[in-house]
Amino acid sequence: MADKVLEVKNVSKTFTKDGVMFGAVKNLSLEVYAGEILGIAGESGCGKSTLSRLCMGLLKPDEGEIYVCGKRLGRSTFKELRPAMQTVFQNPGDTFNPSYTVGSGLFEAGRSLGIGKDVCKKRMTELLSLTGLSESVLKRRPKELSGGQLQRLAIVRALLCEPKILIADEAVSSLDVSVSANIINLFSDLRDRLGIAVMFISHDLGVIGCISDRVAVMYSGEIIEIGRAEKVLGSPEKEYTKRLLMA
Ligand SMILES: Nc1ncnc2c1ncn2[C@@H]1O[C@H](COP(=O)(O)OP(=O)(O)OP(=O)(O)O)[C@@H](O)[C@H]1O
Numbered sequence: 516m517a518d519k520v521l522e523v524k525n526v527s528k529t530f531t532k533d534g535v536m537f538g539a540v541k542n543l544s545l546e547v548y549a550g551e552i553l554g555i556a557g558e559s560g561c562g563k564s565t566l567s568r569l570c571m572g573l574l575k576p577d578e579g580e581i582y583v584c585g586k587r588l589g590r591s592t593f594k595e596l597r598p599a600m601q602t603v604f605q606n607p608g609d610t611f612n613p614s615y616t617v618g619s620g621l622f623e624a625g626r627s628l629g630i631g632k633d634v635c636k637k638r639m640t641e642l643l644s645l646t647g648l649s650e651s652v653l654k655r656r657p658k659e660l661s662g663g664q665l666q667r668l669a670i671v672r673a674l675l676c677e678p679k680i681l682i683a684d685e686a687v688s689s690l691d692v693s694v695s696a697n698i699i700n701l702f703s704d705l706r707d708r709l710g711i712a713v714m715f716i717s718h719d720l721g722v723i724g725c726i727s728d729r730v731a732v733m734y735s736g737e738i739i740e741i742g743r744a745e746k747v748l749g750s751p752e753k754e755y756t757k758r759l760l761m762a
């Protein structure tokens with residue numbers, strides 16, 4: 516059995532809106548294994564990004580526990596576990612400082628993660644090749660690159676510290692269809708070649724269907740259906756999933 520890279524156990528997170536408390540994530544449990552892509556689907560506001568921020572240790576659960584590679588995520592383990600979990604966000608332009616070349620941005624990211632310059636250089640060369648980019652992009656500034664190139668570079672940045680899990684939150688939503696398809700293929704390739712686990716969050720069920728091994732459907736802070744992608748998307752059990760598929 517593959518390694519359990521991420522375990523979310525009975526996690527809840529409450530926010531206050533207009534003075535009223537509401538559960539953004541409610542008693543949610545899931546597991547992600549090495550070498551699999553777990554798609555998280557659900558309409559806007561159902562709690563997908565809150566879940567990703569909880570998994571990254573950027574939000575503290577009100578209740579429940581999160582384990583990364585078997586270790587409980589918390590204030591005392593955050594720094595140690597941070598290299599194991601990396602994120603790729605919706606707007607790749609935000610990943611890099613517009614005033615510097617993306618090469619210096621990547622070195623700076625490596626430095627902040629405690630990766631020495633020589634190791635960083637070697638990994639950058641390998642990862643550029645893996646993500647289908649030429650070394651010449653390193654000399655450019657973000658505004659001189661396309662959305663697809665920038666998202667590939669954001670993935671290079673996320674992979675510099677050899678993470679065990681990548682959390683991609685709407686990572687292809689700002690890209691046009693053909694670029695989005697390329698990046699989806701890249702995630703599948705990374706799963707196969709690096710054996711990495713991916714939590715792939717998207718409101719787009721078409722994208723989720725293309726990329727995921729398993730799919731979890733969220734509704735109002737809860738997972739209402741989870742299973743193999745072909746089962747959940749091909750013959751869903753819950754009315755809500757059926758409605759989502761028809762939307
Ligand atoms: N820091 C916060 N403080 C208060 N409310 C918040 C906070 N973060 C999120 N929320 C609320 O929690 C709910 C879930 O938000 P979340 O961003 O997790 O949804 P989402 O599923 O990622 O939506 P989308 O598909 O639009 O990105 C929303 O009602 C949102 O307004």
Ligand SMILES: [Mg+2]
Nearest residue numbers: 563564565684
């Ligand atoms: Mg979101």
